[in-house]
Amino acid sequence: MKRLVGFWGVLMVAVCIWTAVAQAEQGFILMASTIGPIDAGIVTALEEGFEKETGIRVRHVGAGTGEALKIAEKGSIDLVMVHARSLEERFVAAGFGTERIPFMYNDFVIVGPAADPAGVRGMKSATAALRRIAETAVPFVSRGDKSGTHVAEAELWGTAGLKPSGPWYKIYEKGSEGNVPTLRFTDNTGAYTLIDRATYLSIRKEVKLEILVAGDELLLNRISLIPVNRNKFPGVNHEDVRAFVRWLTAPEKGQKFVSEFGTARFGAPLFFPDSREWHRQHKP
Secondary structure (H helix, E strand, O other), rough: HHHHHHHHHHHHHHHHHHHHHHHHHHOOOEEEEEEEHHOOOHHHHHHHHHHHHOOEEEEEEEEEHHHHHHHHHOOOEEEEEEEOOHHHHHHHOOOOOOOOEEEEEEEEEEEOOOOOOOOOOOOOHHHHHHHHHHHOOOOOOOOOOHHHHHHHHHHHHHHHOOOOOOEEEEEEOOOHHHHHHHHHHHHHHHHHEEHHHHHHHHHHOOOOOEEEOOOOOHEEEEEEEEEEEEOOOOOOOOOHHHHHHHHHHHHOOOHHHHHOOOOHHOOOOOOOOOOHHHHHHHOO
16 A cells, blocks of 8 residues: 555656646646556657657656546646546546547457466457456456556456456556556466556567457457546646647547557557547548
C-alpha cells in the first residue's frame, strides 16, 4: 500500500510541474495516457510528429486508465488517452470529459509459460481459457489497479461467470507501474496473465512467456481520446487539443502513422486505426 501511495504522490508532483509549465506557455498540451501505448513507444512518436508539423508541444504523464481519469477529474490535464469503456462513459457522463473519440485498437492476449500447465494453448474462447486456469488453480497474475488492463481482465472473469480468488490468483502489488513490470513479474512467477499484444511484443525477447490464447473478439482493446471539459475547467487548452485530436484521427495523418507504427521492427503494426474518419474512408 505504501508503494502505491508513493507512486501516486510522485505522479501528482509530475502533473503539478507539467501543469505549471502548460499554464505559463501557449501551444502546450498535457495528456494523461494509459501506460501500454507509452511502453510501446507510440505516444512519444505521435507527440513528436504533431509538434514537428504544428509547433504545438504535447507531453504526457502515464498512469493506468483509472488513475489517468482521476488526474483529469482535478482539471490538471487537457486530454486523456484511455482504454476502459465503462470508466470512460462514467467520466463523460459526470461532465469531466466532452466525448469518447475512437482512436486506435490492438488486442489483449493471454500469455503463460511454454509448458502451459493449464492446457489452454490454442483455445479460441478467452473465457473458456480463464475457466480452465481457475479449475487447474495454476498461478495467474492480475494488475489489480483499476487500470484499463485490469478492468478488461475483470470483465472477462465476469463473462466467464467467475470471481477469482485463492492463492493461485496473485494481485501484483506494483501493478500500478504498468504492463511491462507486470509481465516481468508474471515471467518470474511462471504464471499466466492478460496483457496487451504491443507490450508483449515490445519485450518478448526478454521473457520466456508465450502467447497461448488470442483472437477472441472479447480480447479487442479499443483506445479512446477524451478532451477534458472546458466548461468544468476553463483553464483547459481546448483549441490546441482540438487541433491535436483532428490530427490524430485524420486518415492521412495520425491514423496513417498508427497503421504503420511497429511494422519496421516487428513485421506488423502494433496498433490499428479506429477513428470514425478512417472507417468512413475505408468502408467496404
